[in-house]
Amino acid sequence: MKLAEIYMQFQSDITIIEKELETTVQAKNEILQEAATQLLKAGGKRIRPVFVLLAAKFGQYNIEELKHIAVPLELIHMASLVHDDVIDDADLRRGEKTIKSKWDNRVAMYTGDFIFGKAVETSTFFSDPKIHQILSNAMLEMCLGEIEQIRDQYNWGQNFRVYLRRIKRKTALLIAVSCQLGVLAAKGDNQIQRDLYQFGYNVGMSFQITDDVLDFVGTEKQLGKPAGGDLRQGNVTLPALYAMHHDMKIKQLIEDRLATNYPENIDISPLLNAIKQSGGIEYSISISDQYLKKAYQALQRLPDTKEKTYLREIATYIGKRKF
Numbered sequence: 001m002k003l004a005e006i007y008m009q010f011q012s013d014i015t016i017i018e019k020e021l022e023t024t025v026q027a028k029n030e031i032l033q034e035a036a037t038q039l040l041k042a043g044g045k046r047i048r049p050v051f052v053l054l055a056a057k058f059g060q061y062n063i064e065e066l067k068h069i070a071v072p073l074e075l076i077h078m079a080s081l082v083h084d085d086v087i088d089d090a091d092l093r094r095g096e097k098t099i100k101s102k103w104d105n106r107v108a109m110y111t112g113d114f115i116f117g118k119a120v121e122t123s124t125f126f127s128d129p130k131i132h133q134i135l136s137n138a139m140l141e142m143c144l145g146e147i148e149q150i151r152d153q154y155n156w157g158q159n160f161r162v163y164l165r166r167i168k169r170k171t172a173l174l175i176a177v178s179c180q181l182g183v184l185a186a187k188g189d190n191q192i193q194r195d196l197y198q199f200g201y202n203v204g205m206s207f208q209i210t211d212d213v214l215d216f217v218g219t220e221k222q223l224g225k226p227a228g229g230d231l232r233q234g235n236v237t238l239p240a241l242y243a244m245h246h247d248m249k250i251k252q253l254i255e256d257r258l259a260t261n262y263p264e265n266i267d268i269s270p271l272l273n274a275i276k277q278s279g280g281i282e283y284s285i286s287i288s289d290q291y292l293k294k295a296y297q298a299l300q301r302l303p304d305t306k307e308k309t310y311l312r313e314i315a316t317y318i319g320k321r322k323f
Helices: 003-009 012-024 030-041 047-056 063-088 106-124 130-150 160-185 190-217 238-246 248-257 269-277 280-300 306-320
Strands: none
Touching: 003 130, 003 306, 012 030, 012 047, 012 063, 012 106, 012 160, 030 063, 030 106, 047 063, 047 160, 047 306, 063 106, 063 130, 063 160, 063 306, 106 130, 160 190, 160 238, 190 238, 190 269, 190 280, 190 306, 238 248, 238 269, 238 280, 248 269, 280 306
């Protein structure tokens, strides 16, 4: 079954979540309202809410309750993107102007903060302290991941462990807790919560590594932003990390071309070509596949339902997607 067909199975509930998102980001301030609405209309696959819905099928499924955890998770993701664009000085996201580009950094930062606040407010529907502990910890870890990325910019000597910890915090944890909280909010079994957390974590790691690969092999039209953006910004991802560790000439080339500033006018195509030829792309894909395999293994422990099949197919799409 294709991804679109899986989404169709939950179309009415996804619509409920979309309407709740629109209602939640309403603001009295005109600029804040416009900025938040622009971000919402920019779209996205709503992967995190869909994982909430699928996971909740292993418990007591009630969309009127589940929307109060699916919405906060999507809002946290959205807010982090706004802050990312400020940190990365990004003018485009998904081919559209970013909030910081359309307004400025101050508006973008306060818009992100506003959306974070709304996420926390919406989650207060639940009285279970475990839900709030998991959600707040995920937000904390995301912030640590962002700080680590800033700290490690242009640090060409970092190792694989640092990279994996960073993408765990920035990406994988929020996907993991989307699966976990879907079951928890639906009062599902503790073991299923643990299994789905492991599934989501491994899918999230595969997702981010695939994203990092696409940044090297995609075109500007496919990516909605210039290729090699991570490298230009001094963010060391797995393909570059592999290339530098296996060929000191590539590391020297990168260090020579990219100083500790933002090299907007430097042609980085020789760097991209060197990394592609190093085997870094193939290596990164193999690591992504290993995480995907672990995600499948976590699913094997779950009851055999159509939702289990859907989770596997979404995981495959995420880990194998081209763009």
